[in-house]
Amino acid sequence: MxxxxxxxxxxxxxxxxxxxxxxxxxxxxxxxxxxxxPPPPKTHGSAHSRYTPRATPRIAAAPLDEISPQQAGQCRAHLEARAAAFTPLPDQFYGAGCATVNTVRLTALSGDSQPFAVTNLGPVTCPLADTFAAWARFGVDRAARQYLGSALVKIETMGSYNCRNVAGTDRRSGHATGNAIDVAAFVLADGRRISVLGQWSAGGGQEREFLRVVHLSACKRFGVVLGPDYNVAHHDHFHVELADSGVCR
Ligand SMILES: [Zn+2]
Structure with missing residues (x-):
């Protein structure tokens, strides 16, 4: 100009x-x-709240065609440093906006003093896995100790990759690129299982507070977090997704 x-x-x-x-x-x-x-915000509906920027830095999700082997390697090194148990997966392109690029299969993570399992995960992008690992340790395990007096031993999920649209729209979901995880429950060392379905509304005071603290800490790390207060489709899980949208519901 x-x-x-x-x-x-x-x-x-x-x-x-x-x-x-x-x-x-x-x-x-x-x-x-x-x-x-950046692509337009991916939300599960038109109404959503804005959330202030994350409290901690994270590895940003990159467009599928802009991930260099060097970036992928750096992310995996980052994930290794978090003592995560994972297997790198080959890139797959399924067409129609569905692909798994720079993904890993995550099976275990680490808290301050002990490892814990993560179940039922398919491919997740490495940056999402990295953010998830940090949230699980600092947002979930520590909250479990503080609010419920017991360490985390397992996070149960309802999956990650799924070639589908955001419900009720023609936009691809974050799940269609392995960039979202649905979290269902947290199992503690004392045997308690705190699920979104069972304890979000009907749990004891400490359990409900724990779930709300965990939800809020997810909002500080992930671009999109949706739970039971958002809509009935999320009555049994937290949807956490790497995105720039800033949605916390
Ligand atoms: Zn989801």
């Missing part, structure tokens, strides 16, 4: 205004040439 807005090209206010509007409209197109424009 050689034009300097406000100089001799603009002879009157209306011309200047029209040029400014045109320039403003063109900015996203101009930027597309040099930076990546």
């Amino acid at each position: 050689q034009d300097d807005v406000g100089l001799s090209l603009f002879h009157d206010r209306s011309t200047r205004l029209r040029r400014l509007i045109a320039l403003t409209a063109a900015i996203p197109l101009l930027l597309q040439g040099c930076v990546t424009i």
Whole structure:
């Protein structure tokens, strides 16, 4: 752009205004040439709340075609440093917006002083696994000790990768790229099983508080978190997803 807005090209206010509007409209197109424009927010509906930026840095989810082998390697090293048990998976492209790129199969994670299992997970993107590992340790295991007096021994999930749309829309879900996990329950060392279905509304005071603390800490780390208060489709799990949307419901 050689034009300097406000100089001799603009002879009157209306011309200047029209040029400014045109320039403003063109900015996203101009930027597309040099930076990546984030995709529109992925939500499960039109109504959603905005959430303030995450409290901790995380490895950002990259568009599928922009993950270099070096980035993938760095992420896996990061995940190893968190004492996660995982297997890297080959990239798969299923078409129609569904793919698993830079994914891992996660089977166990680590708390402050003990490992714990993660069950029923299919492929998850490495950045999601990394964020999940941090949340599980600092957001879940510590909350279990503090609010329920017992360490975490297992996180039960309802899966991750699933080639489907956001319910009721024509947009692909975060699950369609392995970028979302549905969390159903937490099992503690003392044998208690705290599930979203069983304890979110009907649990004891400490159990309900634990689930709310865990939900809120997820909001500090994941771009999209949806639970029972969002809609009936989430009455039995927390949906956690790496995204830039800032949805916490
Ligand atoms: Zn989900």
